[in-house]
Amino acid sequence: MKNYETVIGLEVHVELATKSKIFCGCTTEFGGAPNTHVCPVCTGMPGTLPVLNKKVVEYAIAAGLATGCTITQKCKFDRKNYFYPDLPKAYQVSQLYLPICRDGGIEIEVDGVKKVIGIHEIHMEEDAGKLVHDPWDDCTLVDYNRCGVPLVEIVSDPDMRSADEVIAYLEKLKLILQYLGVSDCKMQEGSLRADINLSIREVGAPEFGTRTEMKNMNSFKAIARAIEGERKRQIELLEYGKKVVQETRRWDDNKDTSFAMRSKEDAQDYRYFPEPDLVPIEIGDDWLEEIKNREPELRDAKMLRYETEYDIPEYDAVIITGSKKLADIFEATVAICNKPKEVSNWLMVETMRLLKEHEMEPEEIKFAPENLAKLIGLVDTKAINRTVAKEVFEKVFAENIDPEQYVEANGLKTVNDEGALRTTIEGIIAANPQSVEDYHNGKEKAIGFLVGQTMKAMKGKADPGMINQILKELL
Amino acid sequence: MDITTLTALELSAKIKDGEISVVEATKAQIERIKKEDQKYNCYVTVLEEEALARAQQVQALIDAGELKDSPLAGVPMAIKDNMCTKGALTTCSSKILGNFKPPYNATVVEKLEAAGAIIIGKLNMDEFAMGSTTETSFYGPTKNPWNVEHVPGGSSGGAAAAVAAEEAFYTLGSDTGGSIRQPSSFCGVTGIKPTYGTVSRYGLIAYASSLDQIGPIARNVSDCVAALEVISGYDKKDSTSVDTGEYKYTDALVDDVKGMKIGIPRGYIGKGLDEEVKNSILKAAKVLEEKGAIVEEFDMDIVDYAIPAYYVIASAEASSNLSRFDGVKYGYRTEDFNGLQDVYKKTRSEGFGMEVKRRMMIGAFVLSSGYYDAYYNKALKVKALIKEGFDKAFSKYDVILGPTAPSTALKIGENLSDPLKMYLGDIYTVSVNLAGLPAISLPCGMDSKGLPIGLQLIGKHFGEKDIIRAAYSFEQTREYVRPTFTKGE
C-alpha cells in the first residue's frame, strides 16, 4: 500500500449565547414544545423584516479577536438561497462576500508537537429549524424553535492531518469560545457541531485529493470514528484504482460507516446576493477597542493566576482550567469558602472520579458552588469526617442537595460529646484486652484497630482525631 | 349631498363638525362599492363588517374629543392587497396567498388605525406587484374608470382606480418601479412615492426589498400629503427605515414656486414619448415657469440604462423573496403530490401566474453561478451611476420634471403578450426607485381619447417638500376632473 496522508478541514457551527435570536425578539432557550419560541419574523411570514441583534456582532468579533483573525470592519450579510422545510424563508441569511473575521489561526498540541491550524474565516448566520420524523403518519414535523438562533460558522484551513489534531483543534476552539462567554458549546444540545471535509493524497503530492463532507457531527468520539472510517474508505477506493466522488456523506455512528446522502435533486447553486433587508455593519476602531477591553480572562491567564493567587499546583490549574465550567465552579466556591486547595481537591479527585463513573462532561455538572462550599465548611469545622463527607458529596454531585440540611436530616454529624465518646471507648478497651496488651507491648498498629472499632460503634460519626486522643489517654 | 364625491379632507372636516357621521360615510362608501365595483374590480376584499364596527369606535373617539390632531380620522380608505392586515385576507392578488390571513399588522396599518382611519378593503393589483396594468391579478383585471376598455395601470391599479371611481377617499399603494405613479397617471389622480426609508416596509409583502416603498394615492395633493403624514416615520422593525425627524409635509402645501429650479431631462421628452403627453408636460412646465420657477432642459443619459438594471435587481430580489411560498407554512398547497419536491413544484407552478414565474426565472438566472457578475453585479454598478447622475442633477435643480408614463392608459390586453414592451413603459419611473428618490404624479391634462395625462415631479433624497410645493402650486391652476363614469358602460 502506498503512503497516504489525510487532509482535513472543518466547518464548525457554534450557537452564540445570546438571550434572543439573531433577527427577532424570540428566546434562544434550548428545548420547549415545538414552535413555542417563534414569531412571524423567524418563521418567515410574508412582509416581516429582520433587525440585527447587536450582541451577535460583538460575540463574532470577540471570537475573531481571540483566534487571531482580522476583523472585516465593513461587513454585510448575504442571502443563501435553497429550498428545505427547515428554512422557512427558503434562504439563510449568512455572509459570503464580506465575512466578519478572516485569516486567523489557533495553536494546538498533539503528542508534544505544536502546530497552528489556520482559520480561513468566521461568519455570522442564522440557524435552521428542526425536522422530526413522525412514524405514525410517515411524515415529517417541522419545528422552528431553533430557527434564527445566531450562529458563527468557523471555517478552518485544510491544515489537520489526523483525528487527534481535529479533536485537539475542537477542544481548543471550544475552550476559547466558552472562556469568551460567546457560546456554551454544549455538544449534546447541538450548540457546537462540525462538518468534516476530508481527502486523501499520497504523501508529498502537490495537489489535494477529492474531498467528501460529513455534516453535523456533534460528539468528539463520533468525530474521531468518522474520520478513521472515512479515511479508510477513501484509501480503499484509491487502492482499488477507483475515484473518490465529491459528495456529502452521513456518518452512522451505530453502523460505524458513512453513507452517501441522496444527492439533492438539483445542482447546489445558492445564488448568494447582498441581503437588501439589512444595512451594512461598520466596525469602528473604538468599538473594536471596546470589545477587546471587555475580553474576559482567558485560559492561560487564569492558569497562571490560580498558581500565584490561589497557590495551587500547576497540575491542578491545568486540569481545572481545562473546562470553563470547572474553573467557574472553582472560583465561585473559593469566593465563598476561601479554601482554594480544598476546593481544588474536591474537583480534582471526587468530581473527576464521579464524572468518569457517569461518563459525563464537566459542562453537565449540576451542583451549586454554595453546596460544595458548605460541604467543605462541614469538614473544616469537624462537623463531619472525611469518610462521611465523601458520601455526602456523592449526593451533592447527583442531586445538588444542601449538605448542611442533609447531614442534619440524616444524623450524620460527628458526635462531639466527649463524655459519650469516652464511655464508648471504655467499652471497646474492656472488650479487646488482646489489642490493649499488644499496644502496651509496643505494637503501635494495635491502636488503629481500636480506633476502627470505636468508629464502627459510633456508626462513623466520630472525629478520628478525638478518638485517638482519648484512646491514648485511657491506655 | 353625495358624500363619496368629497375629498378626504373635506369629509374629515364635516365629520369633525358633526355634519356627517363616520358610520354614515362608511356606509355611503360601501354602498358605492357594492353598486359600482363590478364595473371596475378595484377590490379583492371588502371588509364591510369590520369597517362598520371600526366606524362606530372611531366616532366614539371623536365624540370623546380624541383624534383632534388626526386630519383623516373617520375617513374610509383602502389599501393595496400586499399590506398585511391581521386576521384579514391579504392575497397579493395571487392564488398562492388566496387564503392567507396574516397573524400580524403591517406598520402602516397600525399607523392608520392609530390615526382613526377606516380601512374598508383590500385593493386589486398585479400579482405580487409584478406588472404595469393590473391584468396579472389572479382575481381578474381592474378597469380604468375613465374608460373600462383601458387598463388602470399597475401594479397599484386597484388603488388608483378606486380613488378615481370614488370607491375610496384615498388609498395606499406600493411603488417598486412606478407602481403608484403610473396608475395614478392613468387614472387621473395624485400619487406619491416617498423617499426609500420614509414609510416602513414592515408588513409589506416584498416584491423587491431594496426598491419597494409604500405611498398614498388621492384625488388631490392635499389629501395625498395628509395621508403621507399619517404613514411616514421611523420604524425600528424596518432596518432600512431612516429617521429624518421631519415628517410635517403639510407645511409644504404652499402656492409659491418663485425661484424654484426645475430641470427637464431631454431624454424624458424625446423619442418614444407620445406627442399629446409631451405637449401636456411642456405646458405644465410653462405654467410653473409663469409662476416664477426657473425651468431648463438638461442631459441625463444614464437613465436610459435604468430599465435593464431595474429588471435585473427587482427580479433577483423577487426570486428570493417569493421562494418562501412553498406550501408549507401558509397559503396554497397543491392537492395531489408525491413527496416533498412535488409539494414545492406543484404548489408553486399552480399557485403563481406566468408573469411572476417569468421574473422568478430571470432572477434565478441573473444570480446563478457564472452569471452573477455579468448581470447582478453589473446592475448594482449601473444603479450607482444612476444615483450619481441624479446627485449631479440635484446639485443644480430642486425638482426634476417629466412625464410619468410614455403614453396614456393602454387598452386591456394590448401589452400582455409582450412582456418586454410592458417593461419599457416604466422608462420614466424606475430610475427614481433605483436612486431611492421621492416623486409625485399628478394629473396635468387629457389626451384626445379623453384619458388623463400624468405629470411627474422628482425630488432629491428626503426632498418631499420640494415636490409637494411644486405639485401644489401647479394644482392650484387647474380643477380636479372627475371621470364621466359613462364611457364603455
Added chain:
Amino acid sequence: MKITDETIDYVSALAKLVLSQEEKEKAEVDLGNILGYIETMNELDTEGIEPMSHAFPLKNVFREDVVTNGDDRDNVLSNAPVKKDGSFVVPKTVE
C-alpha cells in the same frame, strides 16, 4: 441572448417550477428578449464603480439582545396547510 432548453430547465429547477412544453417555448423567447435587452447595460463602462446595494447609506442598525416575544404558536400556525402536534407537516424528508 439565445436561451436554450437547458437554461430554462435549470432556472425553473432553481425556482422550483414545472413548465408545460408550451410555457417553456414561450419562456425561451421572452427570456431571450428580456436578457438581450438587459445586456444593453454592457454598453456602459462600469470599471472601478462600486456596486451599490442601498441607495441611502445607512449602517449599523441594531436591536438590543432582549427577549420580547412569548409563545405565539397558535398565531404562527394559523395559516398552516397541514399541522400536527404544534408543528408544520411536510412529506417525509428524513431517510
